[in-house]
Amino acid sequence: MPVNASSGTIRRSTILAFLGPSVVTLLVIGIGPLLYAVWTSLHYFNLTKLKKVKFIGMENYASVLTDSVFWEALGRTFLLLVISLPIQLAIGLGIALLLHQPGVGFLKTLTRLSLVLPMATTYAVVGLLGQVMFNLKYGVVNQLIGFVGFDPVNWIGDPTNAFIAITFWDIWQWTPFVALVLLAGLTTVPSEIEEAAKLETKRWFTVLRYVQLPFLIPALTAVLILRTADTLKLFDMVFTMTRGGPGSSTELISLMIQRVGFRSFDQGLASAQAIILLIITIILSQLYIRLLYKEV
Amino acid sequence: MRNAQAGPAPRGMGVQILLMLLVILFCVFPFYWMVTTSLKTQILALESPPVWIFEPTLANYSEVLLKDGVGTTLINSLIIAVSTTLLAVLLGCPAAYALARFEFRGKRDLWFWFITNRMVSPIVLALPFFLIVRKIGLLDTHLVLILIYLTFNLPIVIWICTDQFRSVPYDLNEAAMLEGASQWRIFRSICLPLAVPGVAVSSIFSFIFSWNELMYALVLTRNNAKTAPAMAVSFMEGYNLPYGKIMATSTLIVIPVIVFALIASKHLVRGLTMGAVK
Structure with a gap:
């Protein structure tokens, strides 16, 4: 045809x-x-007991859905997201507005190029770097906060602090991405409209709220959905920095599934968890494409 | 770029410069720390509090490259990243052309599929891939990583190149069709040469993503095909971590990525958002 x-x-x-x-x-x-x-x-499938593989229907799914470990890992992942995303958006928007202002061309280019570095860096290396910099005794972070009068913090060894450390590190790596996406969004504002608005009012916030924000909606939507998906994917950085520990305090969903599948060897259960994660991702992708690609 | 009619007040400008310097410092400092730590001896690296001024040494680099076999893993990473990128471009360019030029049913579903590939956690595929690969005896081979990296590289290449092919004027197609040229001829001789920038950018993306990947490498390789990031992680065993060596390896891994990322920096946002934000 x-x-x-x-x-x-x-x-x-x-x-x-x-x-x-x-x-x-x-x-x-x-x-x-x-x-x-x-x-x-759909099977009982343990790598150490391969002779005992047998069909068990939805049993793995039932145990995932009633398993507090799964929900805690998912909850932790979203906790990381709801803490880091607003901070990334706030700082990112600030940086974007800073770079959108006219003037100091050379320094602006330099800033834009430095913003490229964190998000391109090998995620595993970012985690290793985190290990080194957040170390209790030898880490530069404790030295730096010491300069302003804080006592050294046991970042990696304490459950709450370890979570704060990976959150901070996620913010370091991805705020530049948010900034660059929002900057790209700002350039879609027609300059005549923006100039006219700036003649009307001196307050930058009014310009942002009523003139620039409507044009930023696609960029914000993209950031929101991609950051959600990327946090659900997040593995390398956290694995190299904390291995999910201490305890399970930084065990995000992807790390948890990896542990169940490859360190507890329960492939059946891990697969059920992965499929549930996939379903969440598919819903997110649907949203992404519905909201952002109207023409295709 | 437009010019402001009246430049900002000098004081505002001062604040702007200060803030930008702050942003640069925030982004660059960890890299500074990585490189300086890689130039420290183990004794210096375990100084508490850390020292800032010291006599740099390249001992860590010669040790990881000559003794620990990081060189081999870098070559493995290179082989894998280049091969998967070549394959992705070879397979992806014609597909991108079809998506840009032809109308057909199911096009929307294809787009959707590609988006999902961008978003899904690698662990979802790592589990079954491991079982399958183990069964057919391909564990710890370059081929396995080359293939599985296509799951994210191919969509990226198709995505960026489709955009690029769309920007090639359609008149050229029509003129060539009137001359009786086949679609393949038009693709090969007219559109592809004009789409080279897109192909280049998507190749850079594909290379960076493959080079950076850790989870699949961790699960699917042991020694023979071990990649550099997996190697860096394996230094993390034991009590007194060899910080200098870890940071030297990290620096070696990061250098090519940074070079490529800076080359493609203008297109980074478009690539990472799959074209939703230009």
């Missing part, structure tokens, strides 16, 4: 030839394993 392009017709076989290879690849490496994960999640 030929499909109309705006001029002439393009045969279905042509479309298939162009799209086929990548779609097939993604099916084989993406969807195939996923189906296998669904199969695993």
Whole structure:
């Protein structure tokens, strides 16, 4: 069945030839394993007792949904998000407004380039760096807060402090991203409108609230959804910095599933947890595409 | 860029400069600390409180590269990142062309699928991939990582290149079709050369993401195909951590990423938001 392009017709076989290879690849490496994960999640499947693999229906899902460890990990993940995201948005918006102002071109370019560094850096390295900098005895963070009169803090060794440390580190790595996205959003404000508003009022907040904010909505939506997804994905940085500890105080959802699957070897349960996480992600993706890609 | 009719007041300008310097310091300081720690001997690194002025040494670098085999893992990372990027570009460019130029049913679903790939936690695929790969005996091979990295690289390449192909004037397609050129000819000889910037940017993204990846590498490799980030993590065993060596390895890992990120800095936002924010 030929499909109309705006001029002439393009045969279905042509479309298939162009799209086929990548779609097939993604099916084989993406969807195939996923189906296998669904199969695993319906079985008792422990890596140390492979002879005892057996079908148990929805039992794994039932235990996940009633398992406080799962909900605590999910809760912890969202706690990290609701603490770090508002801070990232506030500082990020500040930086974006700072860079949106006219003047000091060279320094502005330099600032923009430095903002690129944290988010591009290997997440595992960020975590290792955190280990080194937040160390109780040898860490520079304690030295720096010592200069302003604070006692050294046991960052990595104490449950609450470890959570604060990874939150701070998440803020360090991702505030620049938020700033750059919001800066990109600010440039979509037509300059005539912005100039006119600035003639009307001297207060920057009024300009922000009534002139710039409406144009920032897509950028804010993107930040909100992507940061949520990325926090649900967050593994490397926390794993290298705290391994989820002490206790389970920094064990986010992805770390918890990794532990159940590869350190407790319960692949069946871990797969059920992963599938539930996937469902949450799919809902987020739906939101993302509905809210942001109106034209496709 | 437009100019302000009246520049900001000198005092406001001073504050602006100060704040920008603060932002730069905040972003760059951890890197400064990483590099200086990598130049310290173990004794210096375990000084409490930390020392700022010291005689730098390259001993950590020669030790991790010559004795601990970090060099091999860097080469593994390079092989894997380059191969997966080449594959992603090879497979992704035609697909991007199709998405930019043809209308067909299910297009929206494809977009949705790609977005989901961007968002899903790697642990979801790491579990089944590990079981499958173990069964077919491919554990600890470069090939496995090259393939699994395609799950996030391919969507990124397709995404960015679709955008790029859309910006190629459609008139060129029509003219070529009137001449009787096949779609493949038009893609190869007309559109692809004009889409080189997009291909370059998406290659950089693909390289950075693959180079940075840790979880799959941790789960799917042991020795033979171990990547540099996985190697850096394995220094974290034991009581007295070799801080200098860890930071030297980290520095070696981060250098290429930073170079590439700075090259592609203008496109970083678009790439990370999958084109939703230009």
